[in-house]
Amino acid sequence: MLRYALKRLLSLILSLAVASVVIFVVIEIAPGDPASFMLGVNAQADTLAALRAELGLDVSKAERYFNWVGGMLVGDFGTSYTYRTPVSQMIADRMWVSLPLAIYALTLSTLIAFPAGIYAAARRGKPGDVAVMGATQLGIAVPNFWFAMMLVLVFAINLRWFNAGGFAGWENGLWTGLRSLTLPAIALALPQAAILARVMRSALLDILSEDFMRTARAKGLSHRQALWRHGVRNALIPVLTIIGLQFSFLLAGSIIIEQVFYLPGLGRLVFQAISARDLIVVESVVMLLVFAVIMVNFMVDLAYAAVDPRLRSRT
Amino acid sequence: MTKQRFRSFASALALGASLFATQALAKSDITIAMQLEPPHLDPTSAAAQAIDSVVYTNIFEGLTRFMGDGSVVPGLAESWEISEDGTVYTFKLRDGVTFHDGSTMDAEDVKFSLDRATAEDSANAQKALFAGIETVEVVDPLTVRVTLKEPNGNFLFNLAWGDAVIVAPESIENIKTNPVGTGAFTFADWVQGDSITLNRNPDYWGEQPALETATFKFISDPTAAFAAMMAEDVDVFDNFPAPENLPQFEADPRFQLLVGSTEGETILSTNNKQAPFDDILVRQALAHAIDRQAIIDGAMFGYGTPIGTHFAPHNPAYVDLTGDSAYDPEQAKALLAEAGFPDGFETTLHLPPPSYARRGGEIIAAQLSEVGITAEIINVEWAQWLESVFKGKEFGLTIVSHTEPMDIGIYARPDYYFQYDSTDFQALMNTLNSTTDPDERTRLLGEAQRLISTDYVNGYLFQLAKLGVAKAGVQGLWVNAPTAAIDLTAISWDE
Numbered sequence: 001m002l003r004y005a006l007k008r009l010l011s012l013i014l015s016l017a018v019a020s021v022v023i024f025v026v027i028e029i030a031p032g033d034p035a036s037f038m039l040g041v042n043a044q045a046d047t048l049a050a051l052r053a054e055l056g057l058d059v060s061k062a063e064r065y066f067n068w069v070g071g072m073l074v075g076d077f078g079t080s081y082t083y084r085t086p087v088s089q090m091i092a093d094r095m096w097v098s099l100p101l102a103i104y105a106l107t108l109s110t111l112i113a114f115p116a117g118i119y120a121a122a123r124r125g126k127p128g129d130v131a132v133m134g135a136t137q138l139g140i141a142v143p144n145f146w147f148a149m150m151l152v153l154v155f156a157i158n159l160r161w162f163n164a165g166g167f168a169g170w171e172n173g174l175w176t177g178l179r180s181l182t183l184p185a186i187a188l189a190l191p192q193a194a195i196l197a198r199v200m201r202s203a204l205l206d207i208l209s210e211d212f213m214r215t216a217r218a219k220g221l222s223h224r225q226a227l228w229r230h231g232v233r234n235a236l237i238p239v240l241t242i243i244g245l246q247f248s249f250l251l252a253g254s255i256i257i258e259q260v261f262y263l264p265g266l267g268r269l270v271f272q273a274i275s276a277r278d279l280i281v282v283e284s285v286v287m288l289l290v291f292a293v294i295m296v297n298f299m300v301d302l303a304y305a306a307v308d309p310r311l312r313s314r315t
Numbered sequence: 316m317t318k319q320r321f322r323s324f325a326s327a328l329a330l331g332a333s334l335f336a337t338q339a340l341a342k343s344d345i346t347i348a349m350q351l352e353p354p355h356l357d358p359t360s361a362a363a364q365a366i367d368s369v370v371y372t373n374i375f376e377g378l379t380r381f382m383g384d385g386s387v388v389p390g391l392a393e394s395w396e397i398s399e400d401g402t403v404y405t406f407k408l409r410d411g412v413t414f415h416d417g418s419t420m421d422a423e424d425v426k427f428s429l430d431r432a433t434a435e436d437s438a439n440a441q442k443a444l445f446a447g448i449e450t451v452e453v454v455d456p457l458t459v460r461v462t463l464k465e466p467n468g469n470f471l472f473n474l475a476w477g478d479a480v481i482v483a484p485e486s487i488e489n490i491k492t493n494p495v496g497t498g499a500f501t502f503a504d505w506v507q508g509d510s511i512t513l514n515r516n517p518d519y520w521g522e523q524p525a526l527e528t529a530t531f532k533f534i535s536d537p538t539a540a541f542a543a544m545m546a547e548d549v550d551v552f553d554n555f556p557a558p559e560n561l562p563q564f565e566a567d568p569r570f571q572l573l574v575g576s577t578e579g580e581t582i583l584s585t586n587n588k589q590a591p592f593d594d595i596l597v598r599q600a601l602a603h604a605i606d607r608q609a610i611i612d613g614a615m616f617g618y619g620t621p622i623g624t625h626f627a628p629h630n631p632a633y634v635d636l637t638g639d640s641a642y643d644p645e646q647a648k649a650l651l652a653e654a655g656f657p658d659g660f661e662t663t664l665h666l667p668p669p670s671y672a673r674r675g676g677e678i679i680a681a682q683l684s685e686v687g688i689t690a691e692i693i694n695v696e697w698a699q700w701l702e703s704v705f706k707g708k709e710f711g712l713t714i715v716s717h718t719e720p721m722d723i724g725i726y727a728r729p730d731y732y733f734q735y736d737s738t739d740f741q742a743l744m745n746t747l748n749s750t751t752d753p754d755e756r757t758r759l760l761g762e763a764q765r766l767i768s769t770d771y772v773n774g775y776l777f778q779l780a781k782l783g784v785a786k787a788g789v790q791g792l793w794v795n796a797p798t799a800a801i802d803l804t805a806i807s808w809d810e
Binding site: 030031032033034036037038039040041042043044046047050051054082083084085090093094149152153156157160163164165166167169259260261262263264265268269272274275276277 | 352354355361362363435436437438439440441442443491492506507508509510532533534535536538539542543545546548668696697698699701702703705706717719
C-alpha cells in the first residue's frame with residue numbers, strides 16, 4: 001500500500017510540474033499587455049514603462065516563471081496586477097462562495113440521483129424507468145445556464161422567492177448565505193443529477209446480473225432486500241468515481257453559472273482576470289484548480305486501493 | 316391564476332407597499348448596478364471608466380467638475396483668475412474642506428496632486444491632460460498658482476476629469492483599496508467581485524446629500540442584468556447592456572428609462588497607412604457604402620444618434636456633416652472603380668467585445684460586401700485589441716467607441732492607431748489650443764470637423780447612447796454621460 005501511495009504521489013508531483021509549465025506558457029502566449037489594458041488608449045510610453053516596472057513585468061519570462069512557482073511553493077501566489085491585493089487572499093475570499101456552492105450542488109445532485117437511479121433500476125423496462133430515463137436524457141441535453149435562466153424567471157422575477165443573483169454573504173447568517181446559493185446550486189445540480197442517476201441505474205443493473213446476487217436471492221432474500229443490501233453497496237464504486245469527477249467539475253466549471261447569478265466566486269474571478277490580462281491571477285487560480293482536480297483523483301486512487309485489495313497487489 | 320391576474324395582484328401588493336412606504340421615512344439607500352467592476356479605486360492611475368463611475372464627485376473631487384449637462388463648474392476651487400496671456404491660473408480654494416481622514420485640504424494637496432500627475436514616474440492614464448503645466452506654486456494655504464507653458468483653452472475642462480482629482484499625500488499609499496477624498500461620500504466596504512458600498516460623509520463641506528448609503532453592484536451578464544432589474548434586486552442600472560430589453564422596462568410602470576448620450580463617438584476606424592485605405596477614394600467609397608441608420612437599428616435597437624464627423628452632437632459646436640457620407644452604394648462602387656478596385660478587395664475587420672462592435676460589425680461586413688469589399692471578421696478581446704490593433708496597427712478596419720470627451724485632438728497625432736497624418740489638421744489643432752475666445756474656438760472646431768469629414772479618415776457611425784434604467788421613484792440621475800460618473804449627490808427617492 002505504501003509503495004502504491006508513493007507511486008501515485010510521484011505522478012501527482014510530475015503532473016503538477018507539467019501543468020504549471022503548460023499554464024504559464026499558454027497564458028503568456030496570448031497577446032495583450034496588462035499595463036496597456038489598465039492605462040487605456042491615451043497612455044504615454046513612459047507611463048506604461050513605469051507601470052510595467054512597478055508590476056514586475058519588465059523581467060524575462062523565465063525569471064517570471066520561476067518567481068511564480070517559487071512563490072507558490074511557499075504559499076505566496078503573488079499580487080494581482082489590477083486589484084493590487086494578494087492573489088491568495090482573493091482566492092480565499094472567492095473560495096467561500098465557490099466551495100459551498102459546489103458542495104451544495106453536489107449534495108442536491110446526489111439527493112436527486114440516488115433515489116431516481118435506484119427506482120429506475122428496480123423498475124427496469126417499466127413506465128417508471130422510462131419516465132426517469134426520459135427526464136435524465138433531458139437533464140443531460142439542456143445546458144445548465146438555461147435551467148438557471150428559467151429558475152430566475154420563475155422563482156426570482158415572478159414569485160420573488162429568491163433574489164435574481166448576487167451573494168448575501170455568510171456574515172448575515174447561514175440561512176441567508178444558503179438562500180442566495182440555492183438557485184445556482186439547483187441549476188448546477190440538475191444536469192449532474194441526470195448523469196449520476198444514469199450511472200447509478202446502469203451500475204445497479206450490471207450488479208443485478210452478477211452471480212452473488214443470485215446467491216443472495218437463493219439464500220432467501222427478497223428482490224428488494226437483495227437490491228439494497230448487496231446491489232446498492234456494490235454499485236457505489238463507479239458512482240463515487242463519478243461524484244469525484246463531478247466535484248472537480250463543479251468547482252472549476254461554474255464560470256457561466258457564476259456569471260448568470262453574478263456570484264463573486266472563483267469562476268467569475270478567472271473570467272474577469274482573463275479579460276483584464278491579470279495574468280498572475282489567471283495562472284494562480286488555474287493552477288489551484290488543477291491542483292484540486294489532481295488531489296481529488298489522488299484521493300480517489302487511494303480510496304480504490306483501500307476498497308479493492310487487488311489494486312494494491314497488482315502494483 | 317392567469318398571468319394578467321397575477322400581474323394585477325402583484326401591482327396591488329406593490330401599491331399597498333408603496334402606500335405603506337409613504338407613511339415611513341423616505342428611502343435613503345440605493346443599489347446601483349453597473350456592468351464592470353473597477354480594478355481598484357484610484358482614478359488618477361488607470362483608464363478604467365468603472366473607477367470614475369464609483370468615485371467621481373462621490374469620493375474624490377477636482378478643482379473643477381462636470382455637471383450632468385456637460386458644463387464645467389467650480390469644484391474645490393471656489394474661483395479663479397486667468398492672466399491676460401492665458402498662461403497663469405490662480406485658483407482660490409474653498410475654505411474648511413477636509414479629507415475623509417480628517418486632514419485639511421489645502422494648497423499643498425493641490426500641488427501634490429498635480430505634481431504627482433505630471434511626474435516622470437506618474438502612472439496617470441491621461442498624462443497628456445497635464446502636459447502643458449510648467450509649475451504649480453503654493454501662494455498661501457488657500458491659493459494655488461498654476462503656470463502653463465502656453466495658453467490652453469481646455470485647461471479648466473481638463474481639470475474636471477476624474478484623472479485630475481485632488482488626493483492627499485497622507486493617504487496616497489493605500490488609495491487603490493481605501494480611497495480617501497473630500498467628497499460627499501466616504502468609502503465603506505468592497506466585497507471584490509460583488510459590490511462596493513459608500514456612506515454619506517457627515518463632514519462634507521457642501522450640501523448634505525439625500526442618500527445615506529449607496530451600493531454599487533457589478534453584474535456583467537446582460538441576461539443577469541435584466542433579471543436583477545426585473546426582480547428589483549437593484550434600483551438603478553447605470554448603463555444597461557442589452558438594448559433589446561429596454562421596451563420591456565418602458566412598458567412597465569415600475570421602471571423609468573433614461574436615454575441620453577455619452578461622449579462615445581462610435582467609428583469604423585480605418586488604417587489610413589495601409590493599402591488600399593491610403594487612397595482617399597477608397598475611404599470615401601467606404602463611407603458611402605455604410606448605412607448608419609441600419610447599424611443603429613440593427614445593433615443598438617434604434618438607440619444612438621448618427622454622426623458625420625468625430626464630434627458629439629450634443630456639443631454646441633457640433634456640425635451635422637452626415638450628408639458628406641450619405642448612404643449611396645452606387646457611388647461607392649463608382650469610387651472603388653475609379654480607385655482601381657472595380658471588383659472590390661479583401662480586408663480585415665477587428666471587433667472588440669462590446670455589442671455595438673460585434674453586432675455592428677456583422678452589419679457593416681454585409682453592407683461592404685454589397686459594394687464588393689470582403690471584410691474578414693476577427694473577434695478580439697480588449698487586451699488583444701490594444702496589443703495588435705491599437706499598438707501594433709495590424710488591422711484594416713475596426714469598430715470602436717472613443718469615449719473620452721472632446722477628443723477630436725487625436726486626429727492630430729500621426730502615430731495614433733488610425734494613422735491620419737494631415738499637416739493642415741495638426742496646424743488647426745495648434746491654433747485651437749492657444750485660442751481662448753469661445754466664438755473663435757467654435758469656428759475652429761467646426762473647421763476641424765469638416766476637415767476630417769471630407770478627408771474620410773474613418774467611417775463615422777453614431778454617438779453611443781447611455782441607456783439608464785431605474786425604478787420609477789429615483790430622481791436626480793444623470794441622463795447623459797459627459798464623463799463616466801454616477802453622481803450620487805443629487806440622487807433622491809420620490810416621496
